[in-house]
Amino acid sequence: MVQTTNVHQKVEKLESGTLLTPGGFQSGGIHSGLRYKKKDFGLLVSDTPASAAAVYTQSHFQAPPLKVTQESIEKEGKIQALVINSAVANACTGKEGLKNAYEMRKMIAERFHFPEEYVAVASTGVIGEQLPMEKITYGCETVEVTKDGASDFQRSILTTDKCEKTACYQVEVEGKTVTIGGAAKGSGMIHPNMATMLGFITTDATIEPELLQKALSQSIERSFNQITVDGETSTNDMVLAMANGYVDHESLSEQHPDWDGFQYGLQLVCEDLAKQIAKDGEGATKLIEVNVSGANSDKEARIIAKKVVGSSLVKTAVYGLDANWGRIVGAIGHSEAQVDANACDIYIEEQLVFSNGTPCPFSEEQAVEDLDNEEVTLSIHLNEGDGKGTAWGCDLTYDYVRINASYRT
Amino acid sequence: MVQTTNVHQKVEKLESGTLLTPGGFQSGGIHSGLRYKKKDFGLLVSDTPASAAAVYTQSHFQAPPLKVTQESIEKEGKIQALVINSAVANACTGKEGLKNAYEMRKMIAERFHFPEEYVAVASTGVIGEQLPMEKITYGCETVEVTKDGASDFQRSILTTDKCEKTACYQVEVEGKTVTIGGAAKGSGMIHPNMATMLGFITTDATIEPELLQKALSQSIERSFNQITVDGETSTNDMVLAMANGYVDHESLSEQHPDWDGFQYGLQLVCEDLAKQIAKDGEGATKLIEVNVSGANSDKEARIIAKKVVGSSLVKTAVYGLDANWGRIVGAIGHSEAQVDANACDIYIEEQLVFSNGTPCPFSEEQAVEDLDNEEVTLSIHLNEGDGKGTAWGCDLTYDYVRINASYRT
Numbered sequence: 087m088v089q090t091t092n093v094h095q096k097v098e099k100l101e102s103g104t105l106l107t108p109g110g111f112q113s114g115g116i117h118s119g120l121r122y123k124k125k126d127f128g129l130l131v132s133d134t135p136a137s138a139a140a141v142y143t144q145s146h147f148q149a150p151p152l153k154v155t156q157e158s159i160e161k162e163g164k165i166q167a168l169v170i171n172s173a174v175a176n177a178c179t180g181k182e183g184l185k186n187a188y189e190m191r192k193m194i195a196e197r198f199h200f201p202e203e204y205v206a207v208a209s210t211g212v213i214g215e216q217l218p219m220e221k222i223t224y225g226c227e228t229v230e231v232t233k234d235g236a237s238d239f240q241r242s243i244l245t246t247d248k249c250e251k252t253a254c255y256q257v258e259v260e261g262k263t264v265t266i267g268g269a270a271k272g273s274g275m276i277h278p279n280m281a282t283m284l285g286f287i288t289t290d291a292t293i294e295p296e297l298l299q300k301a302l303s304q305s306i307e308r309s310f311n312q313i314t315v316d317g318e319t320s321t322n323d324m325v326l327a328m329a330n331g332y333v334d335h336e337s338l339s340e341q342h343p344d345w346d347g348f349q350y351g352l353q354l355v356c357e358d359l360a361k362q363i364a365k366d367g368e369g370a371t372k373l374i375e376v377n378v379s380g381a382n383s384d385k386e387a388r389i390i391a392k393k394v395v396g397s398s399l400v401k402t403a404v405y406g407l408d409a410n411w412g413r414i415v416g417a418i419g420h421s422e423a424q425v426d427a428n429a430c431d432i433y434i435e436e437q438l439v440f441s442n443g444t445p446c447p448f449s450e451e452q453a454v455e456d457l458d459n460e461e462v463t464l465s466i467h468l469n470e471g472d473g474k475g476t477a478w479g480c481d482l483t484y485d486y487v488r489i490n491a492s493y494r495t
Numbered sequence: 496m497v498q499t500t501n502v503h504q505k506v507e508k509l510e511s512g513t514l515l516t517p518g519g520f521q522s523g524g525i526h527s528g529l530r531y532k533k534k535d536f537g538l539l540v541s542d543t544p545a546s547a548a549a550v551y552t553q554s555h556f557q558a559p560p561l562k563v564t565q566e567s568i569e570k571e572g573k574i575q576a577l578v579i580n581s582a583v584a585n586a587c588t589g590k591e592g593l594k595n596a597y598e599m600r601k602m603i604a605e606r607f608h609f610p611e612e613y614v615a616v617a618s619t620g621v622i623g624e625q626l627p628m629e630k631i632t633y634g635c636e637t638v639e640v641t642k643d644g645a646s647d648f649q650r651s652i653l654t655t656d657k658c659e660k661t662a663c664y665q666v667e668v669e670g671k672t673v674t675i676g677g678a679a680k681g682s683g684m685i686h687p688n689m690a691t692m693l694g695f696i697t698t699d700a701t702i703e704p705e706l707l708q709k710a711l712s713q714s715i716e717r718s719f720n721q722i723t724v725d726g727e728t729s730t731n732d733m734v735l736a737m738a739n740g741y742v743d744h745e746s747l748s749e750q751h752p753d754w755d756g757f758q759y760g761l762q763l764v765c766e767d768l769a770k771q772i773a774k775d776g777e778g779a780t781k782l783i784e785v786n787v788s789g790a791n792s793d794k795e796a797r798i799i800a801k802k803v804v805g806s807s808l809v810k811t812a813v814y815g816l817d818a819n820w821g822r823i824v825g826a827i828g829h830s831e832a833q834v835d836a837n838a839c840d841i842y843i844e845e846q847l848v849f850s851n852g853t854p855c856p857f858s859e860e861q862a863v864e865d866l867d868n869e870e871v872t873l874s875i876h877l878n879e880g881d882g883k884g885t886a887w888g889c890d891l892t893y894d895y896v897r898i899n900a901s902y903r904t
Contacts, residue, residue, distance in 0.1 A: 145828035146829075147824050177821075180852045214820070214854040317726075318806065397726070397727065398725045398727070399727055402895075402899035403900070406900030406901055412622035415623075415730065416622075416729060416730065419730060425555040427556040427557075440587065440623075443589045486896070490812065491814045491891075
């Protein structure tokens, strides 16, 4: 599939691509005994030190591994390895938790002869439990990386996720093919104490850390930050990008003619992974996409889109195949963005259901059919300006309540 | 029950009091044919023009009746009657909806020989349908008010509510008894298109409109604005207060020695009604109260309290009798207020479950017992300052999904 971007750059999606498709990356995943049987310990390594960039949870209760990763990246802006465990999030674990995260970093650094600051650390799982360091040590000593280890890594990072999440896109830089791959996990923002949405992006592009950070932050604003399963922010959320310069081209900057193409490719990887997380939301039966156009700014459009897709009443209505546009009105109505109720048009898929401040006649039968798909699109045109934005979420079902009301046993 | 306030004023709750307990008010409610069988049309009248104050929904899609009420109050600050229908919210109804709301006001004004601007109008029910004016006309021509009509009125304003909501408190002003009563409705903020949280407060105190407005706004900040059922804001939310000066005392102002007592009594009426709404939330089995203390300001405390009580994950955990403090941490963590994760203490009822950034040992058995009550209290002490605040909500249950996923039939 070849997509043409706004900037007339060619971006190609590789359906079977992974975070190991970009040159110079290897990974692996094993069972270290943290979980009953499933893989629970992963490692991602770049053949050479890679420019690194990351965004972290905004939670006041940021978990220790994120602090350690931040410290690593701040040193030189380079990372060569990421080590991760699932099952235990190492969150709300105080000083001991921080010591354990440092220890995990040190073990990988020593075994692979990397400087400690070239190692990033992540954990995902139950909040408020200390890492069982015997098992973590076993993992650090045992995990191996290969060029075929993508799926092992992808599985090792999952908690309540129902499926692996991966994406891969290619763009052209100076006529050469640059690949951007990624893996992610996340289902409930916090499952019965399961913390985390995580994304790991790899690319063989050549780019300095601060510019990678810029491109990543911008991509995340329009992707990971635009999904919501239940409005919660976890203690361990993180997206980490590594660019190892495996493809030899002039270092990317905003002045580079292929900057826009790279930025767009990166955004598509993030968007693809983000949508996979939304679709796999706890108890979800479908992905909901909300498109807002005609807002005063892109930012306002994104705010409204996220408000609508996060509304419990919109989510239950979609689950119930109920073309209940009054709830969309309700959600738009209490967003902070500027809205003129009389100028706003609302569509359920292709059908206009509300316009000029009053309801429009529409086919309920068609609406039920439209809502009965795996992916449902709601569109809102505000007729205020040129701003547009999209957000993704999922329906709210009995299973969400079942999953989250059950005891932590 | 005699409560002593912060300001050493005596406030007494009248368990069987209503919005007709204050002197000089009458009300009634009838079946006008909007609903199948239940009462759907109500009227509240003061013997004399009363000082009026109101707060309205912040929704961009404010419904026509609210506009008409606002116009009425702005004229002289006086109201003598409130007319209300349930079943149809007259929201998202454009110019015709506005014309109908004016018509409703006019009919009551003419029949009772009030100036039009002495009549307030409210509607609650389905969004996006025009009022059936034949039935509204019948209601306006037929409804009667008496001193015994409190329950009729209270029932006529309900939609999906499972019970009438009423509260009444008495305070002393210049040694005389001043009574403050109220009625409310609200279950889901928007039920399958059912719009609205409404509150009507009556008092026989003597007070100018602008000071009543001040007292009301302040009370609402700590009551109606601190409840959440599902995070939604309706198109028709309104709280209206009427003070008819039936008790002869010097007009209340902030300089009056009994101002604080009146303000506190008004706040208790609002708080009482607000809690009744939260407890009757769609699908709810229990009321959740979240108390925050030690915040930098009262405002920050209220923000955090509302964030926690509105968290889907906290709500489902309480439903599941799951002492899952990690979710409370999650909800506090992503509030905008200032929080030091290492200084924060969290209690489930009387048990300390989190302190100094780490979990505390506690009895799970006791926690399950505590959570298995009709009212559950969660407390958070931030150790930052003196700010405190409370919010109320309800658990999130299968029934919420069932109620909201069903077709609008």
